[in-house]
Amino acid sequence: MSALFSARRLKAMLVKEGLQILRDPSTILIAFVLPVILILIFGYALNLDTGRTRIGLAQQDGGEAAASLATAFRQSPWFAVVAVGDVPHLKDELVAGRIRGIIVIPQDFSRRAAAHAGTIQAITDGSLPNNAAFVASYADGVRQNWALARDGRAAVQPALALTLRYWFNPGSVSRYFLVPGAIAVVMTMIGSLLTALVLAREWERGTMEAILATPLGMAELVVTKVVPYYVLGLAAMTICTVVSLILFDVPFRGSVLALLAISSCYLFCALGQGLMISALARSQYVASQIALLAAFLPSLLLSGFIYEISSAPLWVQWVTRIVPARYLIPSLQTVFLAGDDWGLFLPDMARMLLFGAVFFAITLAKTKRRVA
């Protein structure tokens, strides 16, 4: 029996894999074009910030108090008053979707405000419940603040004062935490989906059978599949990082070393998952379905990338514990937004390596030079 690893066989397989990657346009597309597209989508199109919501203002009272409140709305950081007029006119604007809500300052507002009983009406579009709730609660907030400032004494005296301060992402810009998430998605695509596909293709075309009948060992095969796609995954990660630093001014407060270490641990795990999927499926169609369901979608939905894990139902929170990307996202976000915190990184890296080890063990047990 030949040695477990032969430099010549490893080199031959790596050259072969490299040639195939370079000649297959879909690989180049997934590894280099897709990351850029994803970053652009997450950076520009998917924006979770509220910004200023467009509203219409119907001021039915000509008194001084009403005029002052109207000014408060115009100056609010939450609202942009884009239309003024009577209610029927504004209603048309609301139906047309040009504004998200109507604030009505009723006729007797100034008189009632003098008695600290001034109320306003907020008309919102119930078909967009999030927007509707936002407009209603923030409009009330604007009124309360206005009343506080005007009276000098609280219309409603709060028991304690809350001051909000956002650390690490002072502007609370959502793209700052979306970019690390996008990197996770890209690495999942390359590590799991692409790897599962290229290996399943070898089974489908019968080349796996042919190379397994040569002195090539299973361990060598796995190594020569992992190395090229590991390099490809790191390259895509680098592209994502550079593009987001240049285009979106995402802060990068950690070290390159930490970023590489965290990414490597995740790629190890994702590649293991991809290999395992193809060892179990052996057909490109089935492999792509499994990779999509078991790797890609969880990394998008259950990793804390878009939806906060702590706000999910408890059983979903338990499910996220077996999603490797869940251990990547907090570390990546920390590297970008906060800096190196090895106390946080190391446990998550260990978990990702453990997942990877399990995936590789299953792959080796399942293949073991066996075709059937």
Added chain:
Amino acid sequence: MSPPAAPLPAAQLPAPLAEARALVKRFGAVTALDGVDMAIVPGEMTGLVGPDGAGKTTLIRILAGLVAPDGGTARVLGQPAVDAPREKLGYMPQRFGLYEDLSVIENLTLYADLRALPAAERADTFARLLEFTDLARFQGRLAGRLSGGMKQKLGLACALVSRPQVLLLDEPGVGVDPVSRHELWDMVRALAGEGVGVLWSTAYLDEAERCDRVYLLSEGRLLHAGPPQELMGRMEGRVAQIAVPASARRETMRRLRASGAVMDAVRHGDALRLLLARPLAAADPALGVAPADLIAPRFEDGFIDALGGADLAESALAAQYRTIPESALPAIEAKGLTKRYGAFSAATDIRFSVPRGSIFGLLGPNGAGKSTTFKMLCGLITATEGAGSVAGHDLRRARADARQSLGYMAQKFSLYGDLSVRQNLAFFAGIYGLAGARAREAIDHVSEIFRLGPLMDMNAGTLPLGFRQRLSLGCAVMHQPPVLFLDEPTSGVDPLVRREFWNHITALVDKGVTVLVTTHFMDEAEYCDRIALIYRSQQIATGTPDELRAAAAGPDGRPVATMEDAFAALIRAADLHREQAA
């Protein structure tokens, strides 16, 4: 093709390079191999023969160390197959194991490195293999852009790159044109001459005849082991051909059946080819056979004998089929059918006319254009040029009428695998416009004729291959169409099922049904009234089997013996013509 060398008697055999003892392999409930013994000795062509699903690929994979047996032992070069030195083992899987996005030379280099060919020998070895396979001109071409025959030779070169002592070839001849098959055979035969032990697996029984030693597998069991001549020798004096005019055919068949002395009777044109249960010592007036009628047995005769003989019953399908009325128009007509995809021509100027009540065969290697022609005539694809008609319906104007008057059996199993047999039949009855009592009657008939009764509630996908093919044919004939299109109907099934199919087909033709059939079994061409040979999208010859054999005759004017040889000769002539034109 070179003739087989005289096989050595068993006692003088050299030590085997690879052997299997009482090999057993199961996949779930299916037993793929059931106690198989075999050996590959140096210097011999060892044939592994059997229909699809017989266990050939499983046996080869066990010898290649890719699959572990459940019982028995497999040893290669003195070690258990799983641990055997792989540098000395050449293996070519069914689809050649080539990387299609690597060039010829890159594929060779990869396998040279994997098989540890010493660097000093590389240049010489590559030069030798490229010359041997005639691929030197195509070194830089991607393997995916090679023709089927060239891929097969490159696959062989990759398996040979480190001078293996054992060479395992899994169905190397499938889907390749006869000329390429002959060339490959000669190459491998030359290697065997150098002392390599070769295992050549095949579903073609004519290839089996040329091997030095043959292992005949059927459903995982060994039916015969030894030189093919041994099996054929046992058939000596038992195969006869008698002329029977069409008018007397049914009466003769009845007499043969009643005699109980006939194991197989096949129609070849106006003659019947008989396999007798016992050697014929003297003329037998009851059978109408005389010693002068005896002909040379073939391997297939031995196979049928080993399987216990064919079913000679009259076709129950034809018995309940309506008689197709006479018509002045040809049943099928192709007038210059051409299909082009961009610059590539899949079929060029195909012309033939098939009268009612006859069998027309389209023969050719995979990718030659048979199926394209077929699909144009079915109206499944639109011809770029030319016209065609089926049962008098023009394909351009009355495509739906044309389709309604034909029954179509597709090449690959095209029924719904996850519907039961009954549901499949009901579905096809429905789409052919049968309803209510007529549909029930048609379904009952088909299930009775093809003995599907006990299987009616099984999922079609889980049926054994023979029954799947029967079900496909059943679905195609349920509405009793005047024209039948059969695309490789007997591909991969054992000779008994093939007999049964041809028995139905020839009997239907007597009822006036017209049949268009494709096959890559050249011997099946003998069933056809007329044949068109399709090669590289061209119709290179058309005629009766006798006419084609005569057209392929050599300079001495002697007609070639088999359809395969005729086809090979006609292809060479077409290639020569093409080169001269270029």
